[in-house]
Amino acid sequence: MEQHRSSGLTDTFTEEMLSSKIQGPVYIDDTTLRDGEQTAGVVFANEEKIHIARMLARVGVHQIEVGIPAMGGDEKETIKRIADLGLPASILAWNRAVVEDVQKSLDCGVDAVAISISASDIHIKHKLQRDRQWVLDSVKRATEFAKKHGLYVSVNAEDASRADRQFLVEFGLAAKEAGADRVRYCDTVGILDPLETYERVKSLVDEIALPIEMHTHNDFGMATANAIAGLEAGATYVNTTVNGLGERAGNAPLEELVMALQYCAGISLGIRTSLFRELSEYVALASGRPLPAWKPVVGGNLFVYESEGRASGVVRDPATYEIFLPGEVGLVRRFNVGKYSGASAVRQQLRERGYHPLDGEVSKLVPVLRTRAIELKRSLFASEVVEEYLALGDGRRR
Amino acid sequence: MVAELKIRLVDTTLRDGEQAVGVIFTRWEKKQIATLLAEIGVPAIEAGYPPLGPEEQECVMAIAEAGLRVNGGVQPLEVNAFARARRDDVVAVAACGADAVVISISTSDMHIERKFRRSRQWVLEQIQEAADEARSLGLVFCVSAEDASRTDLAFLIQYYQLAEELGARTVRYCDSLGVEDPYTTYRRVKVLTQEIGLPVEMHMHNDFGMATANALAGVRAGARSVVSSIGGLGERTGNAPLEEVVMALTHLYGVSLDIDTSRFREIAEYVAGASQRAIPIWKAIIGTNVFAHESGIHADGILKNPSSYEAFSPEEVGLERQIVIGKHSGSNALVHKFRTEFGIELDGETANLLLERVRSTAVELKRPLFTKELMFLYEESWQGGA
Numbered sequence: 001m002e003q004h005r006s007s008g009l010t011d012t013f014t015e016e017m018l019s020s021k022i023q024g025p026v027y028i029d030d031t032t033l034r035d036g037e038q039t040a041g042v043v044f045a046n047e048e049k050i051h052i053a054r055m056l057a058r059v060g061v062h063q064i065e066v067g068i069p070a071m072g073g074d075e076k077e078t079i080k081r082i083a084d085l086g087l088p089a090s091i092l093a094w095n096r097a098v099v100e101d102v103q104k105s106l107d108c109g110v111d112a113v114a115i116s117i118s119a120s121d122i123h124i125k126h127k128l129q130r131d132r133q134w135v136l137d138s139v140k141r142a143t144e145f146a147k148k149h150g151l152y153v154s155v156n157a158e159d160a161s162r163a164d165r166q167f168l169v170e171f172g173l174a175a176k177e178a179g180a181d182r183v184r185y186c187d188t189v190g191i192l193d194p195l196e197t198y199e200r201v202k203s204l205v206d207e208i209a210l211p212i213e214m215h216t217h218n219d220f221g222m223a224t225a226n227a228i229a230g231l232e233a234g235a236t237y238v239n240t241t242v243n244g245l246g247e248r249a250g251n252a253p254l255e256e257l258v259m260a261l262q263y264c265a266g267i268s269l270g271i272r273t274s275l276f277r278e279l280s281e282y283v284a285l286a287s288g289r290p291l292p293a294w295k296p297v298v299g300g301n302l303f304v305y306e307s308e309g310r311a312s313g314v315v316r317d318p319a320t321y322e323i324f325l326p327g328e329v330g331l332v333r334r335f336n337v338g339k340y341s342g343a344s345a346v347r348q349q350l351r352e353r354g355y356h357p358l359d360g361e362v363s364k365l366v367p368v369l370r371t372r373a374i375e376l377k378r379s380l381f382a383s384e385v386v387e388e389y390l391a392l393g394d395g396r397r398r
Numbered sequence: 399m400v401a402e403l404k405i406r407l408v409d410t411t412l413r414d415g416e417q418a419v420g421v422i423f424t425r426w427e428k429k430q431i432a433t434l435l436a437e438i439g440v441p442a443i444e445a446g447y448p449p450l451g452p453e454e455q456e457c458v459m460a461i462a463e464a465g466l467r468v469n470g471g472v473q474p475l476e477v478n479a480f481a482r483a484r485r486d487d488v489v490a491v492a493a494c495g496a497d498a499v500v501i502s503i504s505t506s507d508m509h510i511e512r513k514f515r516r517s518r519q520w521v522l523e524q525i526q527e528a529a530d531e532a533r534s535l536g537l538v539f540c541v542s543a544e545d546a547s548r549t550d551l552a553f554l555i556q557y558y559q560l561a562e563e564l565g566a567r568t569v570r571y572c573d574s575l576g577v578e579d580p581y582t583t584y585r586r587v588k589v590l591t592q593e594i595g596l597p598v599e600m601h602m603h604n605d606f607g608m609a610t611a612n613a614l615a616g617v618r619a620g621a622r623s624v625v626s627s628i629g630g631l632g633e634r635t636g637n638a639p640l641e642e643v644v645m646a647l648t649h650l651y652g653v654s655l656d657i658d659t660s661r662f663r664e665i666a667e668y669v670a671g672a673s674q675r676a677i678p679i680w681k682a683i684i685g686t687n688v689f690a691h692e693s694g695i696h697a698d699g700i701l702k703n704p705s706s707y708e709a710f711s712p713e714e715v716g717l718e719r720q721i722v723i724g725k726h727s728g729s730n731a732l733v734h735k736f737r738t739e740f741g742i743e744l745d746g747e748t749a750n751l752l753l754e755r756v757r758s759t760a761v762e763l764k765r766p767l768f769t770k771e772l773m774f775l776y777e778e779s780w781q782g783g784a
């Protein structure tokens with residue numbers, strides 16, 4: 001296997017890294033409609049693409065990456081329709097670093113383009129079967145063409161995380177010289193960790209002095225952490241998708257990124273997070289990929305309390321186990337009775353149904369309900385809890 | 399240096415994993431999962447939480463009595479069980495025949511004041527009592543700090559130092575609410591590993607999607623043990639997934655854990671069935687879509703050289719590579735598919751025309767095409783068929 005990194009586990013985080021704070025502002029460029037749809041097996045209907053674009057604009061993302069005009073047909077038509085909606089967000093179309101592709105984006109009436117080409121030798125040699133100079137020439141040609149036509153240009157360095165670092169600087173400077181507005185740093189194979197991301201992005205920010213955008217993948221489960229590390233290092237744009245939809249293990253999820261920025265880094269982006277659950281449900285359905293109950297930020301189980309340790313804390317004060325309130329992301333708090341439940345969840349569930357059990361009754365009920373949950377191999381419905389409680393009062397149970 | 403590094407895994411699928419809302423394993427399933435974990439080389443597990451009652455005690459007992467061996471070798475699987483910092487909980491663990499006990503109590507002022515309505519001193523007394531009990535029963539013990547990430551660092555050091563005096567083997571750092579980012583984790587764990595003589599163990603949750611990154615940040619800071627669960631099963635958004643931690647340590651840091659990763663998919667499927675939580679097809683490392691390539695650019699790159707878009711090969715985790723033909727496919731993938739699957743050589747023009755039909759059909763059907771459908775489209779257009 002190829003060695004992806006120069007550093008091993010023994011590297012340390014530098015003081016600078018540890019004390020770095022995201023300066024802001026941070027802009028979100030959501031790519032649900034492009035990288036999200038590119039996922040194997042996912043196809044959005046044209047009307048769905050338009051609806052998702054509207055929802056993203058309502059949520060308040062700054063830029064929407066809508067698709068690939070060069071694909072022609074339905075894709076091009078739909079992009080044109082989205083560009084015509086006059087949404088309060090920049091509309092960006094994705095292109096290979098080819099003038100004809102950019103022309104097709106122009107035909108669609110978008111205001112921004114991504115011009116993408118691989119920057120790593122492994123891609124240049126095996127996939128493109130060209131050389132570095134050809135890559136730089138392609139970037140220059142396509143970027144100059146786009147700028148001549150007044151487009152905002154993001155030059156994407158595909159596979160940047162495996163690119164030679166010196167060449168990546170050259171690549172960024174070539175893009176800058178050709179008039180690019182920003183450079184997108186793509187961890188295409190998802191092999192970075194936050195330390196490595198920070199180091200690499202930091203040096204790029206310093207050397208090319210152009211806004212940098214983070215595009216991270218989740219192959220080792222670190223897409224969100226890496227995107228944030230890039231922002232800490234000075235990147236100002238971040239490419240997200242709803243639910244993290246995207247190639248293979250997906251991209252940095254919009255909802256995780258926004259909430260992590262707010263609650264881990266203290267940066268508020270002014271996004272209407274209360275619409276997150278609704279947006280996530282829509283994209284889940286349209287992509288045919290059900291939302292797992294345990295999905296960070298928007299999963300249906302996040303504010304369901306079953307085990308006694310947590311339920312007892314939340315009953316006393318939600319802040320014991322909640323960093324943000326469920327309503328902030330469009331969810332609700334619930335109590336469930338299952339194998340790990342104790343008095344708190346049982347009492348809470350009965351109260352919600354209008355019953356006021358005595359402490360002695362609750363302590364009799366708990367083992368009965370635990371046994372029942374184990375027998376059934378699932379949590380209990382509230383009505384089952386009520387039934388057991390009433391049976392207790394009837395003297396049907398000892 | 400890297401080669402000397404030993405990272406110990408403790409799998410908690412059977413404890414924190416089962417604590418996920420709605421998940422209950424039967425005794426038999428618990429034993430199967432423990433067996434699978436031992437077979438692939440996981441050295442230690444948390445088998446359950448005996449204070450819950452007789453059923454759970456029997457589960458833990460059955461696993462402890464099974465005499466499971468790591469990697470089919472001589473080393474026995476270490477069976478841990480979970481206890482609150484109370485004498486009766488520790489006694490319940492010992493009664494199950496577990497090898498070790500994880501003694502846990504919250505250490506954050508938030509929990510101490512608002513959940514327990516007690517003081518820091520009370521917490522220290524609780525841990526002292528539970529540790530005394532464990533020692534007198536001859537149990538190896540780990541002292542765990544629940545909500546460690548929101549705990550005052552000076553108090554956390556005091557707590558862990560007490561654990562050291564009391565004879566703990568390890569101390570556990572829990573990001574119970576999953577609120578840390580990797581830099582914060584690194585900074586805090588670094589201080590702890592400098593102040594504490596015992597190995598620090600990371601127990602991280604995924605609330606903001608950073609469990610794996612945080613667990614690894616802890617390891618970089620000097621932690622020497624990681625708590626994981628299969629597929630990340632656990633409370634709310636779950637824990638750091640075993641498969642992600644192992645593959646990241648191996649492929650990103652070159653740390654060998656001696657785990658048979660080729661059985662990850664198989665084990666994850668078992669746990670998915672038993673927990674009734676399907677593995678999302680996009681789940682990092684083990685999702686079936688992780689090695690499925692559709693878009694023209696990616697499929698083309700993969701066909702020329704798999705490492706263009708793959709950090710490791712699918713066989714390493716028990717998966718297979720697939721080239722999916724759909725809306726985003728390019729002509730190279732189509733040519734390849736026809737050559738390898740049907741023995742038909744498409745010329746450039748035919749491939750481009752067929753690609754247009756493939757794309758419009760995929761948009762209409764709102765899904766990629768089956769292999770058979772590709773042949774139908776081909777026959778309709780070029781054989782005068784259908």
